[in-house]
Amino acid sequence: MKKFTLLLVTLIYVFLLPSCDDNDIEKRQAVFTATVPAEDLSSSRLGSVINGVPAADGFNLNARWKEGDKIQIFVRQDGRVYQAESPSTVFDISSDGKTCSFMVTLPKSVKRDRDYDIIGVTGVEAYIDAEDVIASYSLKRVGIDVNGELSLPMWFTAKKGSNQAKFSHLCVYEVLTVNNNSESSITFRHQGFDVTNPWYKYSDKIVLTNSSRKIVSQDSQTDAESNEITIAPGATGTIVSWYIPAYDIIDATTGVSNAAIDNARLKAVINNDAVSTDDVLKSHKIFARGNAYYMDVNWDGSSLFYSNAFCPDGNHPHIIDMGFPSGTKWACCNVMANSPAESGYYFAWGETKRKTSYDWDNYKWCKRSGDNIVITKYHYNVDGKSRLDPEDDAATANWGAAWRMPTYLQLKELLDNSDSDWTNVNGVWGRVFKSKTNGESVFFPATGYRYESTIYNFGTSAEYWSCVTYYTTTYGIGLYIEGGDVGNCSIGGKQRCAGHVVRAVHVAQE
Numbered sequence: 490m491k492k493f494t495l496l497l498v499t500l501i502y503v504f505l506l507p508s509c510d511d512n513d514i515e516k517r518q519a520v521f522t523a524t525v526p527a528e529d530l531s532s533s534r535l536g537s538v539i540n541g542v543p544a545a546d547g548f549n550l551n552a553r554w555k556e557g558d559k560i561q562i563f564v565r566q567d568g569r570v571y572q573a574e575s576p577s578t579v580f581d582i583s584s585d586g587k588t589c590s591f592m593v594t595l596p597k598s599v600k601r602d603r604d605y606d607i608i609g610v611t612g613v614e615a616y617i618d619a620e621d622v623i624a625s626y627s628l629k630r631v632g633i634d635v636n637g638e639l640s641l642p643m644w645f646t647a648k649k650g651s652n653q654a655k656f657s658h659l660c661v662y663e664v665l666t667v668n669n670n671s672e673s674s675i676t677f678r679h680q681g682f683d684v685t686n687p688w689y690k691y692s693d694k695i696v697l698t699n700s701s702r703k704i705v706s707q708d709s710q711t712d713a714e715s716n717e718i719t720i721a722p723g724a725t726g727t728i729v730s731w732y733i734p735a736y737d738i739i740d741a742t743t744g745v746s747n748a749a750i751d752n753a754r755l756k757a758v759i760n761n762d763a764v765s766t767d768d769v770l771k772s773h774k775i776f777a778r779g780n781a782y783y784m785d786v787n788w789d790g791s792s793l794f795y796s797n798a799f800c801p802d803g804n805h806p807h808i809i810d811m812g813f814p815s816g817t818k819w820a821c822c823n824v825m826a827n828s829p830a831e832s833g834y835y836f837a838w839g840e841t842k843r844k845t846s847y848d849w850d851n852y853k854w855c856k857r858s859g860d861n862i863v864i865t866k867y868h869y870n871v872d873g874k875s876r877l878d879p880e881d882d883a884a885t886a887n888w889g890a891a892w893r894m895p896t897y898l899q900l901k902e903l904l905d906n907s908d909s910d911w912t913n914v915n916g917v918w919g920r921v922f923k924s925k926t927n928g929e930s931v932f933f934p935a936t937g938y939r940y941e942s943t944i945y946n947f948g949t950s951a952e953y954w955s956c957v958t959y960y961t962t963t964y965g966i967g968l969y970i971e972g973g974d975v976g977n978c979s980i981g982g983k984q985r986c987a988g989h990v991v992r993a994v995h996v997a998q999e
């Protein structure tokens with residue numbers, strides 16, 4: 490009997506212990522519902538397309554849960570951080586991939602009767618360093634197939650008692666498509682942008698547990714070795730990069746911001762030679778976490794350039810034949826610009842050099858008489874001329890005799906024979922004029938205008954000079970373009986002393 494009692498006690502003891510442990514685990518467990526980030530804007534966001542094209546058939550950067558996705562769980566309590574024994578695997582994924590469930594098991598060291606925060610990280614390696622959770626950005630930039638799967642680094646925090654995991658993106662993504670138009674295979678190594686004010690930091694870790702996320706151990710923009718892909722002749726390669734925006738995001742329409750790219754040239758090493766685009770990528774747009782920016786470059790065997798719909802290669806200016814009745818052919822870009830999206834130089838009407846300031850006091854063809862402006866050339870009571878001489882034509886003076894500033898009739902022909910749309914090319918807003926005759930198009934960036942030393946209305950409108958003036962007044966004639974779907978395009982007068990850009994027409998050579 491005594492033996493039996495002992496056996497019974499032992500049996501009870503043996504069976505009860507794990508049972509107590511199970512109860513404890515249940516108390517430490519909770520099922521969470523996970524959602525993809527509210528700020529998941531990806532390819533649908535206005536401005537996300539810089540000049541590339543998000544693939545419609547599968548490849549994009551919208552976050553979706555996939556079978557097998559894992560979430561690393563951390564708990565922060567009283568300044569200490571604990572990691573769950575194993576990552577949680579997602580289940581119950583919705584058909585659109587936007588929601589799923591996962592189980593959180595609190596580490597044993599966490600006291601359930603006290604407050605704590607739960608931190609979850611997915612798509613990137615995370616670990617504890619002292620009292621912080623660190624997300625590692627040692628992920629390589631990689632070449633991918635069109636249908637390649639990417640894990641997007643995301644995270645959430647939740648207070649004790651919550652069972653909602655609202656994930657946020659950690660990064661901005663760049664999808665760079667490289668077209669190898671040369672006749673030999675290339676190795677392409679992405680080296681980031683050559684910029685004066687970077688809009689991002691390419692970094693390798695980020696602290697998640699501080700009140701504001703903090704980037705540590707910043708890397709240079711030329712983390713070269715990991716970004717190389719091989720592209721066959723005639724083929725295309727894609728490189729996806731993660732960036733962490735370095736500055737506060739400022740709305741694009743306000744113009745000046747730390748997030749703007751200035752004079753950015755894309756750098757690369759192709760077959761061991763350092764190259765960069767000549768084209769200048771200007772941008773006054775929002776670079777937001779979770780957003781993907783699509784860009785396209787071409788390699789033609791000797792130069793690397795941003796692709797666009799207007800030019801066959803990087804040797805601007807091109808002569809664009811839009812099939813107009815007069816036979817007029819237009820330049821692909823502004824006078825002294827290196828590509829269609831660039832502004833080029835601003836000129837006062839009848840001047841051929843750019844200046845740091847534009848006003849009547851420094852205008853070449855006037856003198857002041859008290860408060861009065863007295864025009865000294867191209868005026869009915871001076872010389873009777875209403876049209877620029879070749880030596881005062883900014884296109885001819887800067888690009889040679891084959892180019893001229895357009896006449897009033899040539900501007901009118903452009904408006905009458907093309908459809909125009911407000912669009913973004915290489916990060917710059919402007920109007921594209923597409924020929925109703927042959928579908929060829931030219932892009933007029935919204936360069937604004939200059940008065941004194943300030944640029945006004947950049948990104949919202951522009952005025953392009955013609956070679957003619959209302960010679961009874963102080964106005965030159967120009968083409969005005971404006972933003973928006975119903976943006977106005979009209980021909981009218983502007984003060985001659987102000988700085989406007991010039992789009993040249995090509996003169997047939999006999």
Ligand SMILES: [Zn+2]
Pocket residue numbers: 799800801802804805806807821822828829
């Ligand atoms: Zn061109």
